[in-house]
Amino acid sequence: MINTHKREEFDIEINQTVGKPFIKDAKFSTRNVDVFYGEKQAIFDANIDIGKNQIIAMIGPSGCGKSTFLRCLNRMNDTIQDCHISGDIRLDGEDIYQKQQDPVLLRARVGMVFQKPNPFPKSIYDNVAYGAKLHGLASSKIELDELVEKSLTRAGLFKEVKDSLHKPGTGLSGGQQQRLCIARTIAIDPEVILMDEPTSALDPIATAVIEELMISLSKKYTIAIVTHSMQQAARVSQRTAYFHLGYLVEVNDTNTVFTNPEHQLTENYITGRFG
Ligand SMILES: Nc1ncnc2c1ncn2[C@@H]1O[C@H](COP(=O)(O)OP(=O)(O)OP(=O)(O)O)[C@@H](O)[C@H]1O
Ligand SMILES: [Mg+2]
Numbered sequence: 001m002i003n004t005h006k007r008e009e010f011d012i013e014i015n016q017t018v019g020k021p022f023i024k025d026a027k028f029s030t031r032n033v034d035v036f037y038g039e040k041q042a043i044f045d046a047n048i049d050i051g052k053n054q055i056i057a058m059i060g061p062s063g064c065g066k067s068t069f070l071r072c073l074n075r076m077n078d079t080i081q082d083c084h085i086s087g088d089i090r091l092d093g094e095d096i097y098q099k100q101q102d103p104v105l106l107r108a109r110v111g112m113v114f115q116k117p118n119p120f121p122k123s124i125y126d127n128v129a130y131g132a133k134l135h136g137l138a139s140s141k142i143e144l145d146e147l148v149e150k151s152l153t154r155a156g157l158f159k160e161v162k163d164s165l166h167k168p169g170t171g172l173s174g175g176q177q178q179r180l181c182i183a184r185t186i187a188i189d190p191e192v193i194l195m196d197e198p199t200s201a202l203d204p205i206a207t208a209v210i211e212e213l214m215i216s217l218s219k220k221y222t223i224a225i226v227t228h229s230m231q232q233a234a235r236v237s238q239r240t241a242y243f244h245l246g247y248l249v250e251v252n253d254t255n256t257v258f259t260n261p262e263h264q265l266t267e268n269y270i271t272g273r274f275g
Contacts, residue, residue: 019252033087117177119169175206
């Protein structure tokens with residue numbers, strides 16, 4: 001639905017999301033999504049499709065609602081008191097907020113990697129095995145060992161940790177911990193991975209490793225990444241969404257957003273003229 005309210009709070013009018021917010025072959029579709037923290041509205045009428053086996057980057061100034069929007073997609077906002085959501089969010093055409101939907105099962109399909117690596121206070125092995133055990137994905141110790149090795153290998157970490165699988169995950173470096181968290185996420189074979197600034201605490205080498213990993217994972221998974229780095233968005237994503245003060249201003253092919261943005265607010269941001 002097209003929203004045509006004039007936003008008095010902006011010098012520049014935002015009528016509706018410009019560019020190409022909708023695509024064929026959507027994995028996720030959100031329509032008329034509003035999010036509130038108590039009385040305060042954090043997302044206004046977000047309408048977007050997220051394409052299957054693609055990486056979409058979500059960019060915009062601090063506080064514009066990127067994390068809030070990302071958390072709608074696996075119902076992580078359910079865990080925040082006073083947060084409520086209206087509108088329609090569909091994963092493969094199914095309403096993820098319908099009563100029958102178990103949020104725990106949803107989060108197994110839609111995994112999440114956070115800004116700050118958050119390994120469990122367990123061994124490297126148990127960090128990766130935990131979700132797989134919970135969801136009954138391995139029927140024997142041998143199968144579980146294989147799954148742990150495969151997940152760590154795919155996350156680009158196995159070689160570095162193969163002799164210390166039973167040491168604590170928290171003893172790894174920041175970049176290694178982030179790859180451990182990615183291994184933990186992919187061990188349960190999700191369909192979508194949400195990443196909220198996954199490399200903002202990492203050095204350029206660890207960042208490059210994780211970007212490579214994202215690109216290779218996107219062959220199999222759908223990925224939505226929040227990033228403050230426009231270079232990162234340009235390197236890894238096919239599509240980019242620009243948020244501004246809770247509004248989804250523009251969505252398009254990444255190349256178009258960075259070289260020929262349609263909206264003045266997008267242009268201001270990507271040319272560094274915001275704020
Ligand atoms: N748990 C919360 N309770 C109340 N308000 C919140 C909460 N989380 C976020 N907000 C508010 O919602 C708005 C959007 O915040 P959000 O964290 O989604 O922004 P962001 O784009 O991810 O910012 P950043 O780039 O700094 O991470 C902000 O005004 C923020 O203060
Ligand atoms: Mg955020």
